[in-house]
Amino acid sequence: MGGYVKTFMLMAALTALFMGLGAMLGGTTGAVIALVAAAGMNLMGYWTADKAVLSMSGARAVDENSAPALVRMVHRLADGAGMPRPKVYVIETDQPNAFATGRNPENAAVAATTGLLRRLTEEEVAAVMAHELAHIRNRDTLIMTVTATFAGAISMLANFALFFGGDRDRPGGLLGTLALMILAPMAAALVQMAISRSREYEADRVGAEICGNPIWLADALRKIEAFAKGIDNNAAERNPAIAHMFIINPLHAHAHDALFSTHPNTANRIAALEAMQAPVRQSGMPKLGRGRGTKAGPWA
Structure with a gap:
């Protein structure tokens, strides 16, 4: 529940920042226009974001x-x-990683890299896929689409401030406008990244419950981070905006839960999963074997 409350508060902060910026730039009218524009952007993102992410990742x-x-x-x-x-x-791509996308559980997709399928055990792959299913069940993919759209809209308003000057009668005048132009997008990015980190912890918890063994996911995270530090994900490097969707940062893992990190510290995630080991049901998932009549060898 704490993760959901934190996400709600961060979403509220992002919305307040967006509306406040619109009001400061153009008064009540500016706020209304900005809200309408954001609604249109969110509607477009709601219907098309999953296709765009899959295309950018080369899936x-x-x-x-x-x-x-x-x-x-x-x-x-x-x-x-x-x-x-x-x-x-x-x-x-040889880098082990995975993500989920889609506007709701009925219209969702999971994606795994060939490196993940080659380098992890069946149990670890199952745990990673369970983590991605948790994102879908928790509707995190929609939350991240909305937050990314709000962050983009705030950057757009900041650019308007640069070119049109905003409301010069408000306190601060030109200097205030310049400050907003610089600080508002930065604040929006910080909130977006904080939401992303919060949802990863919750997806770890739910994913461990889905696969039945939190240690499988802990082991998978440990391996993925180690490989991600030394193997490039070229699609993510070309499109860094999708980095927050992967289970581990594909642009090479950060060492700490830094403000500008899209992912929590992996050691902290592993510790939380290891703490779950006793309460979680043990291996209640159906047998992982490939089944009769299928080819042996690589996963894909």
């Missing part, structure tokens, strides 16, 4: 013919969690 759709083990695993996890089965994608 390709797979099915039971092209990646039987991975697809069946995701289906078993989703069925066990009482969720709709998401679409499954694979990203061709």
Whole structure:
């Protein structure tokens, strides 16, 4: 519950920042215009953000013919969690990583890199996929779309302030406008990153419950971070705006829960998962084997 409260408070802060910036730039009229523009941006993001993220990451759709083990695993996890089965994608990169996207559980997708499927055990892959399903069930993918859109709208308003000067009769005048232009986007980015970090902790907790063993996820996080520090994810490097969606920062992991980090400290996440070990049910997930009639060898 604490994670949800923190997310709500951060979302409220982002909304207040956005509306306050609009009001300071153009009074009541400016605030209303900014709100309408943000609503349009959010509506567009609601319907198209998942396709854009999948395209930017270079993900390709797979099915039971092209990646039987991975697809069946995701289906078993989703069925066990009482969720709709998401679409499954694979990203061709040697860096182990994964993400989820989609506006709701009925229209969602999970994506895993080929490096994840090659370098992790079946149990660890299952735990990572369970983490991504947790993001879908918690509707984090929608939350992050909305926060990213608000952050973009705030940057847009700051640019308006640069070109049009805003309301010069308000306190601060030109200097105040310049301060807003610089500080408002920075504040929005900080709030967006804080929301992202908060949702990762909650997805770890729920994902551990879905897969049935928090140590699987702890081990997976440890391995993914170690590999991510030395292996580039070229698609993410070209499109850093999608970095916050991955289970571990694909732009190389940060050492601390810094203000400008999109992900929590991995050691802190592992400690929280290890603390869950006793209360969580043990391996209640269906058998992970590839099943009869499927090819042995690589996952995808």
